[in-house]
Amino acid sequence: MGKTYTHITTEISKNVATLRFNRPEQLNAMNREMMDEIIDGIETINADDRVHVAIITGQGRAFMAGADIKEYGSQTPEQFKSFQDRGIQLYDSIENAPQPWIAAVNGYALGGGFEIALSCDMILASETAKMGLPEVFLSLVPGGGGTQRLIQRIGINRAKEMLFTGGQYTASVLFEWGIVNHVYQTHEFDAEVLRFAQKLTRRPLGALKELKRLAHLSLSPLPFHQKITEEGKTVSHLFHGAEAKKAIQDFIDKT
Template sequence: MTSYETITCTLEAGVARLQFNRPGLLNAMNRQMMDEIIHALEAITGDERVLVGVITGSGRAFMAGADIKEYSRQTPEEFNSFQAKGRRLYALIEQAPIPFIAAVNGFALGGGFEIALACDFIVAAASAKMGLPEIHLGLIPGGGGAQRLLLKIGLGRVKEMLLLGQSYSAARMEEWGLVYAVAEDQALEDTVAGLAEKLKRRPGQAVKAIKAMLEPSAIEAAFETRLDREGAAVAALYQSPEAAQLIREFTAKNK
């Protein structure tokens, strides 16, 4: 895959691995890094060989948010452009036809936590810390973090996270239902690999349909509309060669 300066992106056995690579700055995201992440995500989601995406960080952090030195020097136009690109980045993950796993190896703060929230699964190292500390800068999350949290946990906890701006342990995030699994630090890669292997074996058309059905903008539709979409999706899948073959195999095996 393409070579980058601030990230690495590799593909092996159907799993694309995107790794943030500014460890000396806790993988803080500047404009170049954001552009490279978006380019890599577009390549990943457009590549039919990719069955699962994994996003992680190098060094002690997943991503410690935006690069504040660059962030503080932005003009209003640059700031608006940065925010718009951020929303594009999160949407590429959330609306992808494949599942994404956030392998949170360390600090996932601000925009880094928002990236993890856009993924379908978060697997976190036991030592990882997550949170939305924007209030300490007189700001709020600007990439949809608060809105995604509202779909995952209760209003009271979302207010707590945003108003206090604290960092939370992986165990607490698992307790709240945000983290799929917590692994000992040295076992993180194996845990993520095991989950990716399971997801790889799931039928691709059904995975794509599930992701489309549960994407945030889709679940905001009226209940009857969602029922109609679900019915249309299962009817289309039932008539697909993939499902027909799997149904035949299941029937033969259970005779």
């Protein structure tokens, strides 16, 4: 992609972008420099017309074990506010990206790491992955949308359990709870994630972008009838576009 980073790597292959956290000796814990790199990497990927689907994952045995506590705990009030503001920007840059983002949770995803996964459109997990929000042990609460996005995914009762206990939950449990979309065997994980992402690239990008936008619209406070109206406008706009006309004609020609 033409950029070299210290704490992450990025690449694009066959319309799939991959951003990989690369501080494996620290379990990919995020410091300020790494956060800036992640934001730059995400925004660069989002702006690249070649990218139809993006994957975010970790190097080594962790996805991301949250913030780098040594740096986090020594921040001044000004540095802390800046760190929190940049974190919100990071999560928003994934959630509000035009194309789908997949969290490929290869290992521990804790604290801010789990919040990054929750900001993605889907979570694919290795069978050995563990996820959670342990902030309560530090007399803190999640500060990157973890409480709100978690409740949206699984409802308030189970969200409270995860938040109150601060526990680490296995991929299989979170699959049953509806947070994780698929769980793959560790030795097949990378190949299965890529296979899933490539399947999405075979769907028309225009429709994918609109599906993501409409799915997020469903969580907005707009009246239901306005959401349905927007859905109708969207299908009409797509129907009259060249991409849909070609797809419909190709389908007719095959029957």
